[in-house]
Amino acid sequence: MKIAVINGTPVRGVTYHMKELFLSHMGSGNEIIEFYPKDFPQFCMGCKNCFLRGEEKCPHISEVDPIWQAMLDADLLVFAYPVYALRAPASIKSVLDHLCVHWTVHRPDPIMFQKKAVIITNSVGAPNGSAQKDVRTSMAWMGVSKIYTCGAPMMGDIFLDKMSQKHLDMLAKKAKACADRVSAAGPVRRKSLKVRLIFAFCKWQHSMVLKGEESPSLDNAHYIRHGWIRARSQA
Ligand SMILES: Cc1cc2nc3c(=O)[nH]c(=O)nc-3n(C[C@H](O)[C@H](O)[C@H](O)COP(=O)(O)O)c2cc1C
Numbered sequence: 001m002k003i004a005v006i007n008g009t010p011v012r013g014v015t016y017h018m019k020e021l022f023l024s025h026m027g028s029g030n031e032i033i034e035f036y037p038k039d040f041p042q043f044c045m046g047c048k049n050c051f052l053r054g055e056e057k058c059p060h061i062s063e064v065d066p067i068w069q070a071m072l073d074a075d076l077l078v079f080a081y082p083v084y085a086l087r088a089p090a091s092i093k094s095v096l097d098h099l100c101v102h103w104t105v106h107r108p109d110p111i112m113f114q115k116k117a118v119i120i121t122n123s124v125g126a127p128n129g130s131a132q133k134d135v136r137t138s139m140a141w142m143g144v145s146k147i148y149t150c151g152a153p154m155m156g157d158i159f160l161d162k163m164s165q166k167h168l169d170m171l172a173k174k175a176k177a178c179a180d181r182v183s184a185a186g187p188v189r190r191k192s193l194k195v196r197l198i199f200a201f202c203k204w205q206h207s208m209v210l211k212g213e214e215s216p217s218l219d220n221a222h223y224i225r226h227g228w229i230r231a232r233s234q235a
Helices: 014-025 061-073 090-098 110-114 129-141 165-185 193-211 218-225
Strands: 002-007 031-035 076-082 116-123 146-153
Touching (some): 116 165
């Protein structure tokens, strides 16, 4: 299996430990490519080139493209990050912002419909759900149907080298349970209801927008090229 890992922190701490445990339980022989914040793009500048002129016109394309290509190539996407201010850290959000152009509402890649994603998080004590939702939302809007989460509020135990055995055992158990769920799930054969609803809405929306366009936008040209909506001459 090909696995692309987006690590939201450079620290070899709790997040890294959880991710390594998870990967170890995914078995041997996997082809794993990893990205760290040093590989990430600067914050999105808001130029909107990606939407209007093409994603290759992004000023940060040299950082964004290797990540995106690895995601397209992977069977499994893994996001591993600590909770910061109750949400995903800015490093992760910066990557996600640069991938908005691939949301279903813009120019989704149909290969994303076949992917699974795993979100691994930890916090000093806060619930992890809101931080996981940042990635979960992006993944769903990119067409990923199966999204698994593994979160660990550490109850104050934040340094790996000082961690109690009880918490180390808890992390090991959670990582294994998550890996077992992902392994047992098998390939994605069908879009989830959520992804189907999003896609149906986007197809309708694009066909409506197309009616008012003299020539199709990049988004609509993408939808036409994939046969998801019909060009005006065909309609
Ligand atoms: C800037 C910053 C913000 C944080 N915000 C929260 C928070 O809102 N809630 C929480 O429970 N923990 C918070 N934490 C704690 C981290 O989630 C926690 O220390 C985590 O174990 C760090 O993982 P690491 O060892 O991989 O760095 C924050 C830590 C940092 C550095």
